[in-house]
Amino acid sequence: METTTLGAAGAPATTTAAPDGVRDGSRDARAPGWSVGVDVGGTKVLAVLLDPEGRVVRSHRAPTVPGPDGLLDAVTTATRSLTVAHGLPLERLAGVGIGVPGVVDPVTGTVEHAVNVGVASPFALAAAASAVLGARTPVRVENDLNAAVLGAAHAVPDPDHPGDARDLAFLALGTGVAAGLLLGGSLRRGTHRAAGEIGHLTLVPGGLSCTCGQRGCAEQYASGSAIDAAWPSPDGRPAPAVLFEAAAAGDPDAVRVRDRYAWAVGACVRVLVLTCDVDRVVVGGGVSGVGEPLLAAVRAALDAEAAASPFLASLRLADRVRLAPAGVPVGAVGAALVGRGEVV
């Protein structure tokens, strides 16, 4: 079951039913809590339809078209495509949530400084989307990492903390490095919406130049871009996968690059735990596609530092690290949780 629509610029967009959880929309359509979540990234837009039980029942993918119009069209097209495909009238949606990589005012639904998606000046995205979709469809906007940490908490439930005692960081390792923080069940956005910008903390004084103007930023060592630079992919496959495979095969240069990378990610984990003492750090972003070998390397790096320090050992850092679950679009799921009004 798949519908194909056209993206804003004519590029193909696809709407797909989830492998399981497919359901007859007419059955539960009156239940409260259906929502759409749209995760807007620099290259693609991924949207999901979440059922009232919080399960992904359908997803939609389209290339990003930069600029306010492209952003607005992506959101409204995804919402209509998902609901039409599921036979769910728009007015039955509890809401639409949008995660955007920029500075977001969740109260006004305004986005700015979203450079990667071509929105620099303030753009009232929520109001614009509501106007197109109809005023009875609430639209809420959140920073993408804040949405992702909500999605991660939803997707990686913690047996020790059932219910609402959710305490974690979502550490995104992609083009850049940044974190979303859910502290005691509440999003920590920060007083100037700059919480989690740990990618621009200095890891190596006097080290590599960063686009932010500083030197030695964590982002230069722990991002996917850092792997691209240190171990370029020879064949178009993702550089992190190529690097970790080469290291696993025993290439000593690859081992060195991998271990330095894992050290840098471990340093980011230490920043998050020694500052906020989050219960868990969920590693996501493109690099997390490496999977278990990444987790093993980061844990090994953390354990190596802890071996020299009873203090660090007492914090059990390696135990706190998790991988974002493969195949779960935590950003879009979190946006859908925002959309249905799980204000935290």
Place this chain on the structure above:
Amino acid sequence: METTTLGAAGAPATTTAAPDGVRDGSRDARAPGWSVGVDVGGTKVLAVLLDPEGRVVRSHRAPTVPGPDGLLDAVTTATRSLTVAHGLPLERLAGVGIGVPGVVDPVTGTVEHAVNVGVASPFALAAAASAVLGARTPVRVENDLNAAVLGAAHAVPDPDHPGDARDLAFLALGTGVAAGLLLGGSLRRGTHRAAGEIGHLTLVPGGLSCTCGQRGCAEQYASGSAIDAAWPSPDGRPAPAVLFEAAAAGDPDAVRVRDRYAWAVGACVRVLVLTCDVDRVVVGGGVSGVGEPLLAAVRAALDAEAAASPFLASLRLADRVRLAPAGVPVGAVGAALVGRGEVV
């Protein structure tokens, strides 16, 4: 007006009325909200009597006597001394709060790992003090930095955030380096009560050995102990004061040591803001006794880094830094706020 009592080990303890705010205890004794706060440090115990309006009306100081018995005696002696001197019956106290440098369970009032005050194993301090003072006197215990950040928020009100929207870090520069975090009006203790342990984040990879077992920890560069080591006092005066005076007088070595110190403190400020995006960072601890020259040096260090980075500049880090107010015992005041049940 001063009463002198004897500390637990026979050392002199003094109880002093505050220069202003002296009042006839019989007048307001029935008002709710009188409380005692006890700040237990490695060398001294400082206690205050807070009136219902949150003003310090009397203080008490005694040397620290290590161990559970010494801790208990310090708390009960201070409480009795302050209330007797003020003519306030114990049962009129809303409560007694105690700030202890260790791992504290605020629910059970148990203290452990308080190495500097000689309490290693779990000690049920709140229950023990209540038993001595009488069960009708509630006793609450909190980590000393958590108490201090409450005291700092109380003592340094923010005109931009009247009422309860209090968002700040208290950065203690003393024997070690650590922070207390008040995020959106709530204490952030951390899931393992390790929030704010930024003194053991690596500032200089491969740098100075730290007592924690790591190398290059922030504590080795930004603490008062770091100044003691780099610029020993020749005459028993506090090393930070001697260093900053020598730097102000133009001694090039002193300027270099001061600027490196300020850089390290600035790095701690960056960690706090880029991770938690706190609105303010209040610098306290022994080194803050230097006063304005310390603030100026830290702000200059932050501005120097921001000059190279529009991103850092946009965070306005230097503007966020404040000095803990001279003459206000923020630790004891915060403990008194804990004591009167300002649970956050």
